[in-house]
Amino acid sequence: MVWVTDHPPKSVDLDSCVTCGLCLPVCPTFRLTGDETASPRGRLAAITAVAEGRIEVDERFDEITSFCLQCRACETACPSMLPYGEVIEAARAEAVAQVPRSNQAVRRLALGRALRSPLAMRASTIEAAVLQRLDVLGSLPIVGGATAGLRRLPLPLPSARGGAWGPEDAERVILFTGCVADTWFTEIHTATVQVLLAAGYRVEAPETQTCCGALASHSGFSSDADSMAHMNISSLSGDVPIVVNVAGCGAHLKAYGRYGDGGEGIAVSAKDVTEIVAEAIEAGRLPMLASNGERVVVQDPCHLEHGQNITREPRLVIEAAGYEVIDADPGGMCCGAAGLYQVDHPDMAEQLGVAKAAKVEATGVHLVASANAGCEMQLRRYLDGGYEVLHPIEIYARAHGMLG
Ligand code: SF4
Numbered sequence: 145m146v147w148v149t150d151h152p153p154k155s156v157d158l159d160s161c162v163t164c165g166l167c168l169p170v171c172p173t174f175r176l177t178g179d180e181t182a183s184p185r186g187r188l189a190a191i192t193a194v195a196e197g198r199i200e201v202d203e204r205f206d207e208i209t210s211f212c213l214q215c216r217a218c219e220t221a222c223p224s225m226l227p228y229g230e231v232i233e234a235a236r237a238e239a240v241a242q243v244p245r246s247n248q249a250v251r252r253l254a255l256g257r258a259l260r261s262p263l264a265m266r267a268s269t270i271e272a273a274v275l276q277r278l279d280v281l282g283s284l285p286i287v288g289g290a291t292a293g294l295r296r297l298p299l300p301l302p303s304a305r306g307g308a309w310g311p312e313d314a315e316r317v318i319l320f321t322g323c324v325a326d327t328w329f330t331e332i333h334t335a336t337v338q339v340l341l342a343a344g345y346r347v348e349a350p351e352t353q354t355c356c357g358a359l360a361s362h363s364g365f366s367s368d369a370d371s372m373a374h375m376n377i378s379s380l381s382g383d384v385p386i387v388v389n390v391a392g393c394g395a396h397l398k399a400y401g402r403y404g405d406g407g408e409g410i411a412v413s414a415k416d417v418t419e420i421v422a423e424a425i426e427a428g429r430l431p432m433l434a435s436n437g438e439r440v441v442v443q444d445p446c447h448l449e450h451g452q453n454i455t456r457e458p459r460l461v462i463e464a465a466g467y468e469v470i471d472a473d474p475g476g477m478c479c480g481a482a483g484l485y486q487v488d489h490p491d492m493a494e495q496l497g498v499a500k501a502a503k504v505e506a507t508g509v510h511l512v513a514s515a516n517a518g519c520e521m522q523l524r525r526y527l528d529g530g531y532e533v534l535h536p537i538e539i540y541a542r543a544h545g546m547l548g
């Protein structure tokens with residue numbers, strides 16, 4: 145075996161693949177290429193071959209594993225319940241540790257250091273806001289295209305970190321503020337806080353929390369992801385609900401049990417905001433509106449549907465805002481956002497983004513709900529003009545007049 149990291153792919157997980165192939169039809173990269181090495185089964189075969197010492201972790205291994213979107217659709221389809229997300233993250237960490245890439249240092253700086261630093265995030269977002277106003281943000285090399293779907297960044301830039309709202313004696317919840325969520329998607333935090341206040345909660349957003357580590361982990365920077373997880377474990381209390389409004393962050397926090405040291409408590413307490421709000425609506429703590437005769441088309445983010453098994457709650461929240469729910473793409477593929485995937489595999493990311501946008505456009509509905517920041521940007525990038533893409537919680541808060 146030629147693994148070098150502390151947490152390589154586990155043999156017990158690799159051995160649980162019975163090579164049945166049930167995951168192949170749901171895998172976007174296999175569906176679009178027909179190539180076995182671009183399938184979950186093929187990737188697992190490559191990882192197993194390394195574990196058995198038959199091949200090395202080399203550039204080909206790096207290519208095979210990095211072409212995976214980490215959408216986890218294969219996990220939902222797998223009869224062996226193979227934890228594919230964990231396996232591919234461990235395999236990516238091995239590839240990063242063993243296969244040198246020219247841009248590795250810059251990536252590590254961005255994903256491992258900048259994301260955990262509120263100061264760095266704010267400075268880069270203010271710079272992006274200025275470039276956005278000058279209409280040159282989209283022309284930046286490498287990342288310019290990915291910013292096409294960014295919301296209008298507010299200046300001055302608000303932050304929810306360190307905030308507390310509601311009476312001190314009310315039932316407490318913690319708001320997970322995240323990294324880009326607290327700088328690029330501040331309106332979603334505002335809507336989340338307002339809806340939770342209306343439900344009677346006190347909302348606290350501890351100052352010392354940081355990025356969940358998902359982007360670093362998916363990109364193979366496991367030690368950086370570990371250190372972010374430990375910072376969060378020491379700053380977030382695991383004994384009250386931790387409300388998360390980015391599906392990718394929620395899926396990652398719910399896997400904190402792997403870190404021990406209190407990570408198990410965080411994993412249990414982490415809740416997608418639609419889970420908490422749907423529960424409050426069903427319990428009568430939040431109001432429901434009668435039908436307004438309008439429709440919302442819902443996109444299911446992979447890290448909500450496959451990473452957290454949540455599809456009912458966003459629909460319930462939108463219906464309680466008075467809208468009829470239309471499915472964008474039932475049983476469909478990842479939209480291609482997938483963290484840095486658009487930078488590494490722009491052609492595949494574009495094919496998937498265009499395909500998802502076409503599914504949305506085919507519904508004829510112009511208000512779109514997505515509970516994941518990356519998917520929201522990808523949808524906005526590839527949809528024609530005239531579409532509004534919002535988080536379900538924003539749709540609920542706006543319909544109920546909670547945004548002032
Ligand atoms: S995570 Fe998604 S892209 Fe990767 S192998 Fe599974 S289904 Fe395919």
Ligand code: SF4
Pocket residue numbers: 160161162163164165166167168184185188218221222223224225226
């Ligand atoms: S569905 Fe599961 S067991 Fe079957 S080939 Fe895919 S990963 Fe292996």
